[in-house]
Amino acid sequence: MKTIIWLLIIAAFPTNASPPEPVKFCDLLRNPAQYNGKEVTVRASHRYGFEWSYLFCLDCPNLQGHVWLEFSDDLDDASRKALKRQPKDAGVVNITVRGKFFSGSTYGHLNGYKYEFVANSASDVAVVIKGMKSLSEEKSAEEQWACGGKNPK
Secondary structure, three states: OHHHHHHHHHHHOOOOOOOOOEOOHHHHHHOHHHHOOOEEEEEEEEEEOOOOEEEEOOOOHHHOOOEEEEEOOOOOHHHHHHHOOOOOOOEEEEEEEEEEEEEEEEEOHHHOEEEEEEEEEEEEEEEEEEOOOOHHHHHHHHHHHOOOOOOOO
16 A cells, blocks of 8 residues: 555656657747646747846748747746847847746736747857847847748857
């Protein structure tokens, strides 16, 4: 009887749970209800500045493709180190984040976003744009190096 109880406890609390499988960013937008409240890993572009912080990918512009991005307070040291590679104050980077995706409400600055991603891990930061540039400079850089671009970093 004790053996059965211990087996049930071990099965209920796996000790080496693997990280969630990567999900394509556009799949989050195509199937938000399927991923709502679930932990996922995604690679996308992150635009951030004074009052904005969102994920996007050029591959899915017709899917209302901006997802508000928050970083949890309990990021590990490796994630904090990766985020230090981002340009200060504003920019666009390609980034891999793991965390929970949310839909079904409004999120972010002035509740202007249909989706939210709360990241508890960040890695593989690649700078696309440092600071704020003109719209034409940003568009050119994004078309080349952002998620969904010709040669994404």
